[in-house]
Amino acid sequence: MRLLWLSPFARCCSRAFLQFWAGGGKARQQRCLFSGSPTSASHWSKVVSDAEKIVGYPTSFMSLRCLLSDELSNIAMQVRKLVGTKHPLLNTARGFVYDSRNNLQMRGLVVLLVSKAAGPNNKADNSLQKDMISGIYSSQRSLAEVTELIHTAFLVHRGIVNIGELTSLDGPLKDMQFGNKMAVLSGDFLLANACTGLAQLQNTKVVEIMSSAIGELVQGIYYENSNLAKENGLTDDTGISTWEEQIFLSHSALLAKSCQAAMELAKHDAGIQNMAFKYGKHMSMSHKLNVDIQPFVKENCNGTVAFDLNSAPVVLHQEIIGREAWMKQIREAQIKGSLIDYTKLQDAIKAGKGVTSAIDLCRFHGNRALEALECFPPSEARSALENIVYAVTRFS
Amino acid sequence: MALWWSRCCCSRAARLGGPWHGLGARDKHPPAARLAATSAPREAGPGRMEISYFPGESLRLSFPKLNSVFWRIVARFHHTTARTHSCGRMVSDEKYKDPFKLGRKDLKNLYEDMKKELWVSTTELKEMCEYYLDGKGKAFRPVIVVLMARACNFHHNKSEEVKASQRSVAVIAEMIHTATLVHDDVIDDANSRRGKLTVNQVWGERKAVLAGDFILSAASLALARIGNTTIVSVLTQVVEDLVRGEFLQLGSKENETERFAHYLEKTFKKTASLIANSCKAVSILACPDPKVHEIAYQYGKNVGIAFQLIDDVLDFTACSSQLGKPTSADLKLGIATGPVLFACQQFPEINAMIMRRFSLPGDVERAHEFVFQSEGVQQTTYLAQRYCHKAIQEISKLRPSPERDALIQLAEIVLSRDK
Structure with a gap:
């Protein structure tokens, strides 16, 4: 709220601050969460910047109060010591800069758009209405901020290193321990701020919804970790439905529940809350599928793209050809020991039906998201939400 | 009140006396008193930390009476530490076990209830979250919380029962x-x-951090389900304080007085805030009287700070088998706690070590030695005693009940605990 009218200035400040945060390092982010720009990057940014205009101000607002606080500047000073080490926190910190251009704040934006699309509840008393700016309650704006805080906190906590598994290649142990310390602390700091923001909303139902979202996100990241831990990157024979369950937890639950909570803040009924939840869920599922599909549809990518063996096209491919055949393909792509020739494996997957099935699945979720929007009256906010879906389901 | 207190202390001191009885420190002015008087910044508004402990009370005046008593109590610490083989020596007075017994009546299924809140589908995550819920913890916090709940309920309308919401607060505090x-x-x-x-x-660290996050989210969920926005705010303050306390621990101050205030603020945020605010929460659920809320908060805050001060003392005096964790842990982490800060007044050489966070080889050992050559341990204990005194003063304002008296006893146990 307090930052509402500061936008241009604040945005500029935040850039400067974030650059400082990153210690001047060159941004070379490979993280593909919401930052990976699906389809053509320019098309995507247009969809987002149009949407930002609708909600009244740019969304790189992620709690400047928080970023400019003594605690985080303290951490920023400390993180500088990590420059030159291999701790992942450094990359996450760099990501704050890089992603501020690539719409890290997507979740906040979607929460605001859904809030605006749903509009005020006519049955609610009028005193609430006064609190609206650009058709969005201030409590909903705070919620959007909380959503970003939670997301960022877990970006940071995802980057904790297991000290016991380090080898001499990872550099001095002390650096890694120090990095861990900073990562736990800054993640906790962001989470504590999220808790405070939630408490200030004065709505225990919302606290309940968002707490359960945090719990689900943790479980999702937990699965993500255990999938990463496998030797040779080999995955369990999970199948796409398990994949969807786990991805819901790690990539969709937070957004889905934030959208639901935004409806609760405007006192909309359970039906509307459910539709907002569905939009958040299916839109982020189709977004994740889009990101996963990119390495298989992008042209002239020099064959150097290492894709995730837990990504949707791979899981689907394995399900279609069967476990046996898949293991055979993996063995054929193995160069020596545990090294895998990803180009060879990629060609094998491209030759099968995994990629097209993934595209179908992406469109399926996109359509479910569009259906959910039908409960809202037509408006520019609703169109912006639709455009986001069109952008993430477009492959050309 | 004061009479009761000094009587109790005397009897304990006599019991604990040993060869160091009447240490002869009677005439010295412990720097604790000076520091306490100088390191008292302004109050920061309701519900926030005020480091000005013992407001409106002249330290110098009340000092002589407590002084002799104090130094005799302190002798006990010298006693146990001077003879390192005496680990495990403990005052086994049945009376001192009572408050826990009384409190645990309401906490029979504490750990089962916590486990119910920690519902997860993955067995390993569940196992990690439940790792410390093995019933071997002291459950110090939940005991205080339920005793406070009963004491406030009785104060308000002589009701005997602990409300379900109050018991939830106890579970959440432990989570x-x-x-x-x-x-x-x-x-x-x-x-x-x-x-x-x-x-x-x-x-491994990656999973451990996630387990911590999960427990916190489960606590937050349980908190929301109580359905009271005031309680949510009060306990959210704890989470914020905990993190800020951790940040305070990263830095240190150059100026001695500031450094002490910094230490006490950190102690409040890292340890006492949880106890103070959960006590406040159950008092809010018990009755609408803000005076009672303040009593509960002040009791929790003072007991909490005393608890941590003694913890810091034990880090020097107890042996690791007693604590279940390595000793001198704080020094090894570069953190200067009460005993070192007091020792620094007698041995300014420590200053440089504090500033470099005991990072040079031999720093930890030398600081440890200095602490024992100084009166750091005694002075920290004395300070803890002052906080307990204040806690007892506060809680005595409530209508007498077995639970209120148990809370008084509990404040004493905090001083005499050895693990």
Whole structure:
């Protein structure tokens, strides 16, 4: 709220601050969460910047109060010591800069758009209405901020290193321990701020919804970790439905529940809350599928793209050809020991039906998201939400 | 009141006397008193930390009476530390076990209830979250919380029962505490706690941090389900304080007075805030009288700070088998606690070591030695005693009940505990 009218200035400040945060390092982010720009990057940014205009101000607002606080500047000073080490926190910190251009704040934006699309509840008393700016309650704006805080906190906590598994290649142990310390602390700091923001909303139902979202996100990241831990990157024979369950937890639950909570803040009924939840869920599922599909549809990518063996096209491919055949393909792509020739494996997957099935699945979720929007009256906010879906389901 | 207190102290001091009885420190002015008087900044508004302890009370005046008593109590610490083989010596007075017994009546299924809140589908995550819920913890916080709940309920309308919402607060307080243990152990890269390996040692840091986050989210969920926005705000303050306390621990102040205030603020945020605010929460659920809320808060705050001060003393005086964790842990982490800060007044050489966070080889050992050559341990204990005194003063304002008296006893136990 307090930052509402500061936008241009604040945005500029935040850039400067974030650059400082990153210690001047060159941004070379490979993280593909919401930052990976699906389809053509320019098309995507247009969809987002149009949407930002609708909600009244740019969304790189992620709690400047928080970023400019003594605690985080303290951490920023400390993180500088990590420059030159291999701790992942450094990359996450760099990501704050890089992603501020690539719409890290997507979740906040979607929460605001859904809030605006749903509009005020006519049955609610009028005193609430006064609190609206650009058709969005201030409590909903705070919620959007909380959503970003939670997301960022877990970006940071995802980057904790297991000290016991380090080898001499990872550099001095002390650096890694120090990095861990900073990562736990800054993640906790962001989470504590999220808790405070939630408490200030004065709505225990919302606290309940968002707490359960945090719990689900943790479980999702937990699965993500255990999938990463496998030797040779080999995955369990999970199948796409398990994949969807786990991805819901790690990539969709937070957004889905934030959208639901935004409806609760405007006192909309359970039906509307459910539709907002569905939009958040299916839109982020189709977004994740889009990101996963990119390495298989992008042209002239020099064959150097290492894709995730837990990504949707791979899981689907394995399900279609069967476990046996898949293991055979993996063995054929193995160069020596545990090294895998990803180009060879990629060609094998491209030759099968995994990629097209993934595209179908992406469109399926996109359509479910569009259906959910039908409960809202037509408006520019609703169109912006639709455009986001069109952008993430477009492959050309 | 004062009479009761000094009587109780005397009897205990006599019991604990030993060869060091009447240490002859009677005439010295412990720097604790000077510091306490100078390191008292302005109050920061309701519900916030005020470091000005013992407001409106002249330290100098009340000092002589407590002085002799204090130094005799302190003798006990010298006694146990001078003879390192005396580990495990403990005052086994049945009376001192009572408050816990009384409190645990309401906490029979505490750990089962906590486990119910920690519902997860993955067995390993569940196992990690439940690792410290083995019933071996002291459950110090939940005991205080339920006793406070009963004391306030009785004060308000002589009702005997603990409300379900109040019991939830006890469960939530212990959950928040457990979550911080898990994260603290990652931050400090600790190996053992309560006599077993830490979560990060068993499962690795990545998963340990997630387990801590999960416990916190479960606590937050349980908190929301109480359905009271005031209670949500009060306990959320704890989470914020815990993190800020951890940040305070990162830095140190150059100026001695500031450094002490910094230490006490950190102590409040890292330890006392949880106890103070959960006490406040159950008092709010008990009755609408803000005076009672303030009594509950002040009791929790003062007992909490005393508890941590004694913890800091034990880090020097107890042996590791007693604590279930390695000793001198704070020094090794570069953190200067009460005993060192007091010792620094007698041995300014420590200053440089504090500033470099005991990072040079031999610093930890030398600081340890200085602490024992100084009166750091005694002065910290004395300070803890003052906080307990204040806690007892506060809680005595409530209508007498067995639970209120148990809280008074509990404040004493905090001083005499050895693990």
